[in-house]
Amino acid sequence: MSTLPPPQDIVVFEHVIRSRRSVRKFTGESIPEEVVKACIEWGTLAPNSSNLQTWMFHWVRDEGLKKQLGPACLGQNAAKTASDIIAVTVRPNIWRKHARWNLEHFPRKPMPKIVEQYYSKLTYLLYGTGPFGILAPLKWLFLTAVGLRTAIIREPLTPIGRRLWAVKTAALACENIMLGFRAHGYDTCPMEGYDRNRVRRILKLPRDQYIVMLIAAGVASPEGVYHEQYRLPTEEVVVRH
Numbered sequence: 001m002s003t004l005p006p007p008q009d010i011v012v013f014e015h016v017i018r019s020r021r022s023v024r025k026f027t028g029e030s031i032p033e034e035v036v037k038a039c040i041e042w043g044t045l046a047p048n049s050s051n052l053q054t055w056m057f058h059w060v061r062d063e064g065l066k067k068q069l070g071p072a073c074l075g076q077n078a079a080k081t082a083s084d085i086i087a088v089t090v091r092p093n094i095w096r097k098h099a100r101w102n103l104e105h106f107p108r109k110p111m112p113k114i115v116e117q118y119y120s121k122l123t124y125l126l127y128g129t130g131p132f133g134i135l136a137p138l139k140w141l142f143l144t145a146v147g148l149r150t151a152i153i154r155e156p157l158t159p160i161g162r163r164l165w166a167v168k169t170a171a172l173a174c175e176n177i178m179l180g181f182r183a184h185g186y187d188t189c190p191m192e193g194y195d196r197n198r199v200r201r202i203l204k205l206p207r208d209q210y211i212v213m214l215i216a217a218g219v220a221s222p223e224g225v226y227h228e229q230y231r232l233p234t235e236e237v238v239v240r241h
Contacts, residue, residue, distance in 0.1 A: 016183050021225050023187040026081040026218030031186055036061075036084050036217070039180035043088075046176045048169035050123060052098045055170040055212075057177075058087040058203050065202060072198035073214065077224075078189035082216035087199065088174050089209040090166035092159070099123045126153060127165075133158045163210055170212045177215060187220040 040057050048055070060066055061084050073079035099119045106115055129136050136158045143154050156162040178188040191214040199211060 016179055020178060020182040021187065021220075021229060022189045023078065023218075023220045023224035024189060024226060025077040025221040025224040026083065026187070026216070027221050028081050029083065029219040031083045031181075031184075031217060031219070033061075035181075035184045035186065036086075039177050039184070039217075040086065042180040043173040043177040046169070046173040048172065049165060050095075050099075050118075050126075051102055052095045052123075052127075054090050054092055054094050054098065054166040055173055056089045056091060056209060057173075058089065058205070060085040060087065060203070068202045069194075069199065069214070072202055073191055073194045076189075076191060076193060076216075078191060078216040079194075079214070081218060081221070082189075083186075083218040084216075086177060086215040086217065087203055087205075088170050088177075088212045088215065089205060090163065090170045090212055091208050092162040092166040092210070093208055095123065095127045095162075127156065127162060129157065129159055129162065167210070167212050174213055174215060181217050186217060187224070189216045190214075191216060 070080040156165045
């Protein structure tokens with residue numbers, strides 16, 4: 001039986017894509033909880049490297065916490081008027097635990113040998129850097145030597161590189177969430193303007209979690225979109241090879 005998805009309605013999809021805007025002000029009207037839950041779940045369905053799912057989604061609906069997040073988000077109207085705020089974070093160092101989880105929960109039984117080897121051995125080469133990145137120089141030497149003979153994945157090399165790796169896939173989840181709200185008729189604003197330390201304290205985030213962005217969601221106010229959408233000409237950003 002084919003696992004490919006059935007054809008979808010392109011017209012509807014394009015409408016969702018083109019009508020998504022970063023809304024800077026909301027009416028304050030609440031979004032039904034089941035809608036927020038669905039959008040966050042769609043976020044968890046985003047593609048992610050090696051299915052290691054290093055993301056976390058902190059759903060903020062509590063009025064007291066939202067009131068605290070407003071100043072921490074530099075007083076942005078999107079934060080102060082949102083029905084819900086979703087703080088998307090990553091835990092780059094959780095990859096070992098999730099590699100073991102994949103070994104236990106892989107859906108095909110018996111597990112293909114190549115999959116078992118990947119999660120039990122290769123992930124340690126790909127994502128391991130040793131305590132405080134101490135193995136990074138050795139890893140660089142090894143990958144450089146192998147790379148002289150064949151194509152090979154060369155990153156992440158350091159703990160900072162591993163954080164970047166985790167942020168990439170979390171960003172894909174953020175887009176799923178925002179498009180999900182738009183498909184339900186609600187709007188969002190992805191926020192990077194915030195005081196990281198204050199947000200961490202307000203949400204009591206563990207030290208191993210790094211904030212990717214905060215997503216404000218709600219019912220768009222008429223003043224929430226400041227201007228028409230515009231982009232660089234396509235030929236400026238698309239290179240055909």
